[in-house]
Structures are given as structure tokens and as C-alpha cells.
Amino acid sequence: MKLLEKASKRAKSAEVFQIESQSVPVKFTAGELESVKSYETSGAALRVIDEGQLGFSTGTDLGDGEEIVSRALETAGIGEEVQFSFPEPQKTGSSETFDGETARLSPEQIMEMGQRVIDEITEFDSELDVNVSLQRSSDRIRIANSNGLDLSERRSSISISVDVKLVGTEDIFSFYDSCQAASLGNLDVDGLLERIKQRLKWAGLRTKLPTGRYPVIFTPRGLTVLLLPLLTGFNGMNVYQGTSKLGDKKGKKVADSSFSLLDGGVFPDSPFNRNFDDEGVPTSEKKLLDEGVVNGFLYDVRSAYLAGEEPTGNGTKGGIRGGSDFRSQPDASPITVVIPPGDRSFGKIISDVDRGLLVDQVLGLGQGNVLSGEFSNNVSVGYRIEDGAISGRIKNTMIAGNVFDLLERDLVLASESQWVGGDLKAPAIAVDGLSVVQKD
Amino acid sequence: MYDNIEEALGRSEGDYTEIRLEKEFRDTVKYEKEDLINLDSSVESGGIVRTLVSGGWGIATFNSTEELGDKVDQATQVARTASSYLSEPVELADTPVEEESIQPELERDFRKIPLEEKRKLLESYNELILNFDKRIKSTKALYSDSYRELTYANTEGTRIRQSVPDVVLSLVSVAKSDDGSPQVAHDSVGEATGFELVTGREDMATGVARRALELLDAEPVRGGEYTVLLNPKLAGVFIHEAFGHLCEADHFYKNDRLQEIMEIGKQFGPEDLNVVDKGYIPGRRGNTTFDDEGVLRQKTYLIKDGRLNNFLHSRETAAKMGGKPTGNARAVSYRHEPIVRMTNTYIEGGVESFEDLLSSIDKGIYAQDAYGGQTQLEQFTFSAGRGRLIEDGELGPVLKDVVLTGNIFETLGNIVGIGDDLEIIGSGGGCGKDGQFPLPVTTGSPHIRIKNLTVGGR
Ligand SMILES: [Zn+2]
Numbered sequence: 001m002k003l004l005e006k007a008s009k010r011a012k013s014a015e016v017f018q019i020e021s022q023s024v025p026v027k028f029t030a031g032e033l034e035s036v037k038s039y040e041t042s043g044a045a046l047r048v049i050d051e052g053q054l055g056f057s058t059g060t061d062l063g064d065g066e067e068i069v070s071r072a073l074e075t076a077g078i079g080e081e082v083q084f085s086f087p088e089p090q091k092t093g094s095s096e097t098f099d100g101e102t103a104r105l106s107p108e109q110i111m112e113m114g115q116r117v118i119d120e121i122t123e124f125d126s127e128l129d130v131n132v133s134l135q136r137s138s139d140r141i142r143i144a145n146s147n148g149l150d151l152s153e154r155r156s157s158i159s160i161s162v163d164v165k166l167v168g169t170e171d172i173f174s175f176y177d178s179c180q181a182a183s184l185g186n187l188d189v190d191g192l193l194e195r196i197k198q199r200l201k202w203a204g205l206r207t208k209l210p211t212g213r214y215p216v217i218f219t220p221r222g223l224t225v226l227l228l229p230l231l232t233g234f235n236g237m238n239v240y241q242g243t244s245k246l247g248d249k250k251g252k253k254v255a256d257s258s259f260s261l262l263d264g265g266v267f268p269d270s271p272f273n274r275n276f277d278d279e280g281v282p283t284s285e286k287k288l289l290d291e292g293v294v295n296g297f298l299y300d301v302r303s304a305y306l307a308g309e310e311p312t313g314n315g316t317k318g319g320i321r322g323g324s325d326f327r328s329q330p331d332a333s334p335i336t337v338v339i340p341p342g343d344r345s346f347g348k349i350i351s352d353v354d355r356g357l358l359v360d361q362v363l364g365l366g367q368g369n370v371l372s373g374e375f376s377n378n379v380s381v382g383y384r385i386e387d388g389a390i391s392g393r394i395k396n397t398m399i400a401g402n403v404f405d406l407l408e409r410d411l412v413l414a415s416e417s418q419w420v421g422g423d424l425k426a427p428a429i430a431v432d433g434l435s436v437v438q439k440d
Numbered sequence: 441m442y443d444n445i446e447e448a449l450g451r452s453e454g455d456y457t458e459i460r461l462e463k464e465f466r467d468t469v470k471y472e473k474e475d476l477i478n479l480d481s482s483v484e485s486g487g488i489v490r491t492l493v494s495g496g497w498g499i500a501t502f503n504s505t506e507e508l509g510d511k512v513d514q515a516t517q518v519a520r521t522a523s524s525y526l527s528e529p530v531e532l533a534d535t536p537v538e539e540e541s542i543q544p545e546l547e548r549d550f551r552k553i554p555l556e557e558k559r560k561l562l563e564s565y566n567e568l569i570l571n572f573d574k575r576i577k578s579t580k581a582l583y584s585d586s587y588r589e590l591t592y593a594n595t596e597g598t599r600i601r602q603s604v605p606d607v608v609l610s611l612v613s614v615a616k617s618d619d620g621s622p623q624v625a626h627d628s629v630g631e632a633t634g635f636e637l638v639t640g641r642e643d644m645a646t647g648v649a650r651r652a653l654e655l656l657d658a659e660p661v662r663g664g665e666y667t668v669l670l671n672p673k674l675a676g677v678f679i680h681e682a683f684g685h686l687c688e689a690d691h692f693y694k695n696d697r698l699q700e701i702m703e704i705g706k707q708f709g710p711e712d713l714n715v716v717d718k719g720y721i722p723g724r725r726g727n728t729t730f731d732d733e734g735v736l737r738q739k740t741y742l743i744k745d746g747r748l749n750n751f752l753h754s755r756e757t758a759a760k761m762g763g764k765p766t767g768n769a770r771a772v773s774y775r776h777e778p779i780v781r782m783t784n785t786y787i788e789g790g791v792e793s794f795e796d797l798l799s800s801i802d803k804g805i806y807a808q809d810a811y812g813g814q815t816q817l818e819q820f821t822f823s824a825g826r827g828r829l830i831e832d833g834e835l836g837p838v839l840k841d842v843v844l845t846g847n848i849f850e851t852l853g854n855i856v857g858i859g860d861d862l863e864i865i866g867s868g869g870g871c872g873k874d875g876q877f878p879l880p881v882t883t884g885s886p887h888i889r890i891k892n893l894t895v896g897g898r
Contacts, residue, residue, distance in 0.1 A: 024518075030694035035497035035777065036522040038514050042503045043484070058482040060503040071481040078556045080476035107521045115525075129695050165817070167697040172817045211663075241473045241578040243614045243622045306475070329478045364821035367812040368841060371614065372621035374660075376843040376896035378821040396819075398845055398896035400663060437663040439846065439894040 001144050003044065003065045008146045010073060011048035011055070015086045015145035017278060017317065018044045019326050022103075023137030026110045031118050031130050036107050039137075043326040045317070046072045047086070053079040058327050084305035086145040092282040093275040095266045098154040099183030103138035105158065110134050113189070117162060120193050125200060129165040134158075141324060143280040151280050157272065158187055159422070164196060166203070173203055173393065175361055175381045177221070180271040180422040191418075199360065202383050207392030208438055209384045215356035216399065216434040217349060217385070220418040220426040222359040227337065227424070228366050229373045229403045230261075234288050236299035236314070236332040240307040243371050245404055249294045255407035259429075261289035262338040263298060265313060270336055272422040278323050278330050279315035286312060292407075300332040334423070341427040342413025349412055349430050351388035357436055358383040358390065359399065376400040396439040406431050445593045448508035454491035454498075454516050456532060458594035460732060461487040461505055462774040465551060466586040469559050471566040473578045481555055486774040489515040495529020496522035499777050533758035535735045535765050542602040542729050546634035550585040550607055553635050558583055561638065562609075565645040569613045572649035575656065577622065580612040582868065583638060598734035606725060606880055607631065609638040610868035611645055615652035623658075623840065625651035625825065627809075628868030630880065633723045655826060658840040663897035667804035667830075667856075668844060669797055669889050672863035674810045674824055676883030679715055680785045680871070681813040682820035682848045687717075687742045687750075688768070688780040688873075689757035691817075699761075701818075706748045709852040714788040715743040717752060719767045724784050725866040725880040732778035733769040740766045742785075743852075754780050772876040779874055786884030790858025797857045797889045799833035805895060806830055807842050821845040821896075843896035850892075857889030 007014035021041040027034040045058040046068050055076025059068040114132045121130050135158070142152040161178035177195055181187040218225060232238055233246035246254060265274045265283020277283050279301050287295045299307065300315030316333040318325030323333065350358070362377035379397045383390045414427040445459050463485040470478035486503040489511045498519025500511045523529070550558075566581040585607045592600040610628035625648045631637050670678060685691070692698035719728050719737025729737055733755050741749040751761070754769035757780060769778035798806070809825030822844045829836035863884055870878025 029690075032527055032694065033496070033522055033525045035499055036518040037499040037501070037777070038518050039775070040500075040502045041486075041775070054479070056478065056480045058480070058484070060484045060486055061505075067483060071483075075479045075481050075555065078559055079479045107518055111521070111525055129698075165695070165698075167695065167701070172698075172701075172819075174816050237472065241614075243578045243616065245621070302477075327482070327484070329480070331477075363814040363816055363819060363845070364812070364823060364843065365814070367814070367821075367823040368843060369621070369624055369811075371624060374621070374841050376823070376841060378819060378845040378896070380816050380819060396845075396847065396894065398663065398843070398894065400841075400843070400896050435663065435897075437894065437896060439665065 003046065003062065004144050004146065006065050007046055007048055007069050007072065010069060011050040011076065013049045013086055013146040015047040016044060017326055018142045019324055020140045021137060023135055024107055024110060025133065025135040026107065026114055028114050028118060028132040031122060033111060044068070045326045048072045048076050049082060049085065050076040052081050053077065054082045055079045056329055084301055086147055087149055087279055087281050087301060087311065088147050089149040090282055092151065093266055095273050095275055097182060097273045097275065099156045102136060102158050102182070102184045103156040105136045105184065110136060113160065117160060117189065117193065121164065121196060124197055127166065129167060131163040133161050139324065145280065149280045151276055153275060155274065156182055158184055160189065160192065162192065162196060171395065175199055178421055182271055182273060186269065199381065202390045203393040205392035207384045207394060209357055209394050209397060209436055211438050212436060213433045214436050215353050215430060215432050217356065217358045217428055217430040219358065219360045219428050220420050221361060223426050223429060224365060225359065225362055225375055225377055226403045226406065229370045229375060231334055232370050234297050236297045236303035236307055236309065238371070239297050240303055245371065245373055246294055252294055253292045254294055254404065255289055255292040256409065256411040257291040258342055258411050258413050259289060259292050259407060260287060260340050262287055263334050263336065265335045267336055267338055267425065271419060272336060274335065277313045277315045277335065278317040281311045281313045281315060283313035283335055298332045298334060300330050303332045336423045339426040341415050341417045343415050344412055346414040346416055346428050349414055349428065350385055350390065353385045353388060356385045357394065358385055373403040375403065398437040400435050406434070444508055445591065448512045449593060449595055451509045452491060452512050452516065452595060454493045454519060456595055457489065457491040457512060458592065459487065459489050459508065460774060461591045463589045464586055466584065467555055467558060469562045469583040471562060471579065471581040474570065479559060488774050488777065490777055491515045491519050492530060493519035494523035496526050497530060498522055501775050530756055531759040532755040533765050535755060537597040538730060538734050538736065539599050540730065544603060544605050544632065546605060548635040550635040551587055565611060565641060568642060568645040569611065569649045572646060573653055575615045575617055575653060576613055576649055577616045578614040582608065582610040584608045592732065592734055594734060600730045600734055602729055605632050607633060607635065607637050608868040609641060611648045613648045613652040615656050617656050620656060623652050623655035625655060629866060630868045631723050631725050631866040632727050651826060654838050655840045658826070658838040661805065661827060661839045661842045661895055661897040663895060665892050666895050667801050667889065667891045668893040668895065669801065669804060669806045669830065669887060671808040671887060672861065672885045673865055674807050674822065675885035675888045676786060676865055677810040677813050678822060679787050679885055680782060680881065680883040681815050683715060683852065684717065684742070684782045684785045685815055686848065687752050689751040689753050689761060690780040693757040693760045702748065704748055707746055708743055708748050708849065709746045709855050711746045712790050712858055713743055713746045713855060714741065716741055716788060717768070717782050717785045719783045721784050721864065724864065724882045726782065726784035726882040728767060728770055728783050731767045731769045732771045735765045735767045735769065737767040752780050752782065754778060770879060772879045776876050779876065781873065781879055782871065782881050784864060784882045786862065786864055787858065787886065787888065789860050789862035789886045792857050792859050794859055794861060794887050797859055797887050798830065801830045801833055804830040805839065805842065806835060807844060818848050820848055841897060845894050845896060851890060854891045854893065855888055856891050859887035862886045
């Protein structure tokens with residue numbers, strides 16, 4: 001790789017991250033085609049360590065590479081003194097991450113998929129306002145460093161996200177759902193449509209839940225309310241900085257023993273497999289929580305060094321969703337999170353509740369003091385459970401609690417699991433005694 | 441650079457074609473705790489072509505601008521495919537042809553400030569926070585600047601070059617007592633100005649340290665309904681998130697029922713409520729002298745004398761709804777097509793002093809600053825950075841985890857008091873919509889008092 005050679009001549013060690021993306025996003029607004037797009041990105045990031053100091057620069061039109069190398073060296077000249085080095089070559093997995101047919105899907109084929117989704121939903125209820133975004137994409141990623149590491153991977157994906165609005169005279173009901181897969185054959189469009197129709201059926205009747213404490217069931221999508229604060233506790237940088245609530249709890253029980261939490265880059269039916277992270281470290285599967293006991297944390301190369309641990313294959317460029325944004329420096333973040341299911345069916349869990357709440361979607365996710373585990377959300381899609389059955393949709397309802405307190409209580413995990421977006425597989429989970437505030 | 445563009449536009453077979461090219465220079469410095477976590481000096485360039493063929497949009501984005509003509513062909517091809525699917529062709533409202541070149545005048549051009557000076561400045565703020573108290577466990581300190589050179593041209597003859605500066609300082613402190621929960625406080629400034637914006641911000645650094653410590657001893661708020669006094673920062677975010685987004689015509693230009701709800705002239709708030717989106721206020725982050733369709737900025741009253749007055753439009757939504765383009769079609773970068781966005785959005789100042797607003801509240805909450813907010817049509821939720829209990833018109837103990845929620849139409853109607861202390865605030869971060877984030881905007885408001893607002897809590 002020319003850029004790596006050029007940088008290595010002038011800095012003691014260097015690392016190049018390169019991505020070429022091609023995608024076709026198709027957008028339908030209010031049931032009608034809005035736009036079709038052809039999207040190409042080609043960019044690179046260069047990290048250098050020179051005289052023990054770290055430098056970084058990114059670029060798109062690299063030309064002979066002179067500018068990006070000079071800028072990276074300039075930042076290294078005044079950069080952080082670091083002791084870590086770029087990863088050595090290691091054996092990575094060889095799971096399939098690319099499907100040629102998916103990567104070649106034509107705009108027409110994608111438009112037809114979108115039209116089918118719209119038709120099925122509006123057939124169910126013609127009053128609905130449906131926005132659909134579809135995207136097929138293929139990325140080619142290459143990571144090479146002066147230690148001899150040189151990895152590349154092609155990744156394909158197809159995704160559909162749907163936004164449904166039911167506008168009444170007094171009230172608007174609106175929700176969101178999506179599905180994603182690395183290959184078209186695995187795209188669960190039927191499951192997506194099924195969930196959308198289920199929500200609409202349940203939403204038929206408006207009802208209220210008086211302010212109080214209730215058992216609350218989080219759907220797999222609703223579970224992000226709890227997972228967002230929980231996962232900050234496993235972030236290696238937060239552990240090192242002393243701001244993680246779980247940092248000193250390794251080996252200790254912090255959650256009900258029915259609850260385990262896994263992270264990794266490759267799972268059997270995952271929509272988003274990747275054999276290595278954005279620093280070239282293999283994405284091993286690991287247990288973060290093993291039957292409620294803290295088992296380990298997530299580290300990229302830098303946070304691992306600072307904390308005196310090993311990198312776990314969680315160095316991602318560009319935050320909590322997806323990563324691989326060449327513009328960002330890598331930091332520690334989950335790749336794909338899996339919560340193993342329980343043994344009671346979702347239907348049975350609901351039928352066991354006398355009076356409670358089913359939470360599917362909320363507003364205000366990730367706002368507030370996430371580090372402390374506090375959450376307080378307006379439930380945008382939620383249903384009252386009465387005498388073991390869904391009795392209608394609630395509104396103007398807030399839930400509030402602390403994740404770390406809640407997880408210590410008795411949890412009931414459903415036996416069915418579901419992928420949420422591309423990076424979470426989870427069952428519905430029931431917790432007891434959550435505070436619910438209903439505005440009259 | 442226009443030569444290249446003229447040639448490519450000349451090749452266009454579309455009914456309308458536009459090309460936008462961008463080159464961005466940016467420096468970033470980031471500290472976390474004692475560590476310099478990012479030091480980045482980068483250049484990025486790319487472009488986008490958007491073309492209308494038989495009323496269907498085709499869009500191509502790219503990094504290499506060498507073969508611009510090919511990109512026009514590419515966009516044309518996808519537009520043809522799209523147009524075969526359309527039930528109703530897209531039309532564009534008329535707008536004057538513009539020819540303009542705009543270069544900002546910066547007091548201290550951050551492109552000429554050595555990166556080392558930026559690093560040292562941020563390091564000094566970071567140390568101020570870290571050394572403030574031993575209970576301060578961590579920090580996040582961010583400096584970033586960006587200088588975007590934009591070139592815009594369309595087949596109607598509009599040719600615009602404009603350069604957009606943006607500079608941000610954002611400081612976060614995390615405090616933790618021995619066995620307590622971590623508490624977070626943050627503050628930020630961001631404007632379309634020079635480096636002078638971020639110097640002399642020692643008070644901001646000590647401020648975030650002090651506030652995180654205060655939160656350690658704060659009581660969690662009790663959930664319920666209260667009269668809430670919002671400070672300008674929170675009220676500004678509130679009006680942007682909860683109401684401004686609703687006025688973006690692309691949310692409802694194809695939905696008759698939503699248009700009934702958003703009927704011009706409808707009474708939404710008290711007579712003295714005025715809400716404005718203004719495309720240019722000297723030095724402000726939200727400034728959009730020409731939007732990304734080449735439409736000149738405007739001052740648009742969204743609410744005038746309590747009544748819904750106008751929407752924010754792109755050329756497409758204006759044509760569809762019989763309105764006029766308002767200069768609000770903005771794209772966060774060359775990777776995206778313009779969509780309807782806000783610029784500098786604020787509630788105009790009223791007549792009541794802060795003391796008057798406060799003294800008439802028997803029991804309520806003073807909610808200050810914003811962690812963030814989210815809205816879904818008429819539902820909104822906001823996290824205040826912190827709060828104070830109000831009892832008998834006096835400020836009481838500090839509260840934490842203050843989250844406000846409600847229905848925007850009800851809440852606007854429940855505004856009972858507009859202060860005389862309008863502040864327009866540029867902060868770090870930005871606005872997000874349809875995957876386009878972070879778009880620089882400013883928000884503003886005086887203190888406002890709202891009755892019967894739901895506050896989440898346990
Ligand atoms: Zn916004």
C-alpha cells in the first residue's frame with residue numbers, strides 16, 4: 001500500500017484505514033417515491049506514531065498522499081505521548097460478510113421492495129402515512145499497519161426502515177421499525193410487516209394507566225432504554241476513567257442470574273458480521289455479563305493500554321452504531337450485542353401480568369445522565385396490559401428508573417429473540433415495580 | 441472551478457440539474473481526563489449532483505470531482521428510473537437567479553492559528569476542570585473548527601460561492617463521590633466566527649466543574665405536573681425541537697390531515713408569543729446566506745401574535761403547498777441532498793422580568809440548560825441539565841434528572857409569561873434529521889413560564 005509506505009518512511013509506525021463504499025438509498029415519502037440516490041465514498045485515515053507521539057489525519061482526494069502524511073506528522077509533533085503500538089497481525093475469523101447478489105441489487109429491485117412494504121401496510125389500513133427508506137450498500141475496507149498487519153473485507157448490506165403515522169383529529173400515533181441483513185435471502189421483511197401490523201392492532205383502542213408502580217415488559221426494541229446506559233458501564237474508556245458504574249464490579253453479581261450479555265463481531269444469523277474491528281483486531285465473542293456476573297469490558301487498543309488490559313476487538317470508528325467512519329479515531333464500543341433468551345413465551349409473560357405496561361418505543365433515548373444508569377423517557381409506543389392481555393395504547397406516559405437497580409430485581413426473559421436494527425439480538429424482558437407517570 | 445461545472449451542467453439532459461461541490465478544512469482537539477484523545481487536522485472534498493427528470497429526483501454523491509460529467513449522467517440515469525415510478529411529478533417553486541460570492545470576515549481566522557495553540561488552550565480548560573476538586577473524576581473537552589468552501593450552480597443560471605466558518609468549544613465534567621453515582625455537567629459555545637470565540641472561557645470551565653459537584657448533592661426530581669420556568673437555553677432548545685421541526689414543510693406537505701392540524705392562522709399560543717426563524721444574524725452558526733438550493737435567506741415568522749403564520753420551505757415543498765421558498769433547504773455536507781431545516785430559531789422577547797416570572801410561582805421547577813431533546817410530531821421530551829425547586833416564588837434546592845415532556849400544542853397554549861431577556865445561543869453539537877447530523881443551528885428565547893408541564897421522575 002503506497003500510503004502506508006510513504007507514511008512509514010517518515011514516521012516510526014503508521015496505520016492506514018481505507019474504505020470505499022457504494023450504496024443506493026431509495027426514499028419513499030407518504031407512500032410515494034421521493035428520490036433515488038447513488039452514493040459513493042472513498043476515504044482514508046492515517047494514524048502515525050512518531051517519537052512516541054500519536055498523529056492523525058483523514059482525507060478523501062488523497063492524490064500522492066503528501067498532504068495527509070504531512071498533516072498526520074504535524075499533529076504527531078504536538079500529539080499525545082502514547083506507549084501503545086498498532087496491533088500485530090493475528091489470525092482473524094473467516095466468516096462470510098459479503099453477498100454479491102445483494103451488492104448488485106438494482107434501483108428498480110429496491111424500489112419494488114419498497115413498494116411492496118408500502119402496499120402491504122396501506123392495505124392493512126389505507127389511512128396510514130408511510131415513509132420507507134431502503135438502502136443496499138457494499139463496503140470494501142482495508143486496514144494495514146507498519147507491523148505487517150494487512151486485512152481487508154468486503155461487507156454487503158440491505159436494510160429497510162419504516163416510519164408509520166396514523167393522524168387522528170385529537171392525536172397522532174407514530175412508530176418506527178426496521179430490518180437489515182448482509183444478504184437479501186436473510187432479510188426478514190415478513191417479520192417486519194408482522195410487527196408493524198401487530199402494533200397497529202394493539203393500538204386500536206386508546207387507554208390510560210394511572211400513575212404508579214407496575215410490572216413493565218420491554219420489547220426487544222424497547223430494551224434499548226435499558227441497554228444504552230448499561231453498555232456505557234462496559235466501555236473500557238469509562239472503566240479506565242473511573243466513570244463506569246461497573247468498573248470495580250468485575251466478578252461481582254450485578255444482575256439477575258437469568259440475564260447474560262454477549263458482544264462479538266460474528267453471530268450465526270447476524271445482519272452485520274465482521275471478522276475484525278476498525279483497528280484490525282479480531283472481533284472475538286465475549287461474555288460481558290455471565291448469568292448476572294460482570295465478566296469483562298470492551299477495549300480498543302488505546303483504552304486497553306491505558307487500563308492495562310488487552311484489546312477485545314471493539315475498536316470502532318464512529319460511535320455506537322456501525323462504526324467504520326474513516327473520519328473518526330477509533331474508540332471502544334460494542335459491535336453486536338446479544339442477550340440469550342429465557343424460557344417463558346412472550347405470550348405467557350403478558351398473560352402473567354394483572355396490570356402493567358408494554359414498552360416498545362420511547363422518546364429521549366440516551367438523554368440525561370446515562371453514566372449513572374438513570375433513564376426517564378416519554379413512552380411513544382406503549383400498551384396497557386390488563387388481566388393478562390393488551391387492552392390498548394397509552395399516551396403522555398413517562399417511565400423512569402435506574403438500570404443498575406432494575407437489573408438486580410427478578411427478571412423474566414422471553415423465549416423468543418429478535419434482531420433490532422443490525423446490531424442487537426434480544427428477547428422481550430419483564431421487570432417489576434417500574435415508576436410510571438401518566439398525565440391526565 | 442466553475443469551468444468544470446459549466447461543462448458538466450451543459451451535458452445534463454434533466455429538466456433541472458444542480459451541482460454542489462465542497463472542500464472542508466477542519467482541526468479537532470479532544471481531551472478526556474488527562475489524555476489528549478484526538479488531535480486531527482484533515483481536509484475533505486466531495487460533491488453532489490441532483491437532477492430532475494420528468495419530475496423524479498436522481499442524486500449522485502462522490503469524492504472525486506474529476507469526472508463531473510459522468511456524475512451528472514449517473515444522477516440522470518437514476519432519476520429516469522425514479523420518474524417511471526412516480527404518481528405525481530416533483531415541481532420546484534420559482535426563485536430568482538442569483539450570482540454571488542461570499543467570504544466571511546473573521547476577527548482571528550482559525551486557519552491561521554497554529555494547531556499547537558488550539559491544543560494548549562483546550563488543555564488549559566481541561567486542567568481547570570480536572571483540578572477544580574478531587575471529586576471531578578473525568579472530563580471531555582473538545583475544540584473543533586471547520587471551514588467549508590462551497591460552490592453551487594444550477595441549470596437556471598444561479599452561481600454561488602460561499603465559505604462557511606464554524607468554531608466550537610465543548611466542555612464536560614464528570615463528578616463522583618466515593619459511593620455515589622457519577623454526575624455530568626456540560627456547556628458549549630459554537631458560532632460562525634473566528635478563534636476569538638473560544639479564548640477567555642475560563643469561567644465556562646470552572647462552571648461545568650462546579651455544576652457537576654452541585655449535582656452530587658442534588659435531589660432527584662419528583663415526577664408530576666408543575667409550573668416550570670425555563671431558562672433561555674432550555675426554552676430555545678424547546679422551541680427548536682418541539683415546534684420548529686413541526687414547521688418544516690417536508691413533514692406534512694404530502695399529508696392532508698397533518699396540514700389540517702398545521703393550519704395557518706390557528707391560535708397556538710398566547711397573544712404575545714412570536715417565534716422566528718432568521719437566516720442571518722451576524723456571526724451566528726445557523727446562518728445560511730444562500731441555502732443549498734441557492735435561495736436567499738429570510739426572516740420567517742412561524743408564530744405571530746400567538747397564531748401559526750408560516751412554514752419553512754424548500755423549493756419542492758413550496759411548490760406543492762403553494763408557498764414561497766424560505767431559504768431553509770440545507771444539507772449537512774456534500775454527502776446529502778438539501779432537506780428543510782431550521783437556521784437561527786428563537787422566541788422573541790416579551791415584557792416580564794425574571795423576578796416577575798419567578799415570584800408568582802408558588803410551587804414549581806426552574807429548569808436550566810438542556811442535555812438534549814427529542815420530538816415525535818406533537819410529542820416532545822427534554823432533559824434539563826439541572827433544575828431548582830421553586831417554592832413561594834423563591835429558588836430552592838438543586839434538582840437532578842429533570843425531564844420535561846408533553847404535547848406541543850397543549851404546552852404552547854400553557855405558556856403564561858414571556859421574559860424580556862432574549863438570548864440567542866450557539867452551542868456545540870447541532871441538529872439532526874433524516875440521518876443528517878450535526879447541522880449547525882442556533883436557538884434562542886427569553887425565560888418563559890409554562891403551567892401544567894409534566895416532569896418525569898420516580
Ligand atoms: Zn433539531
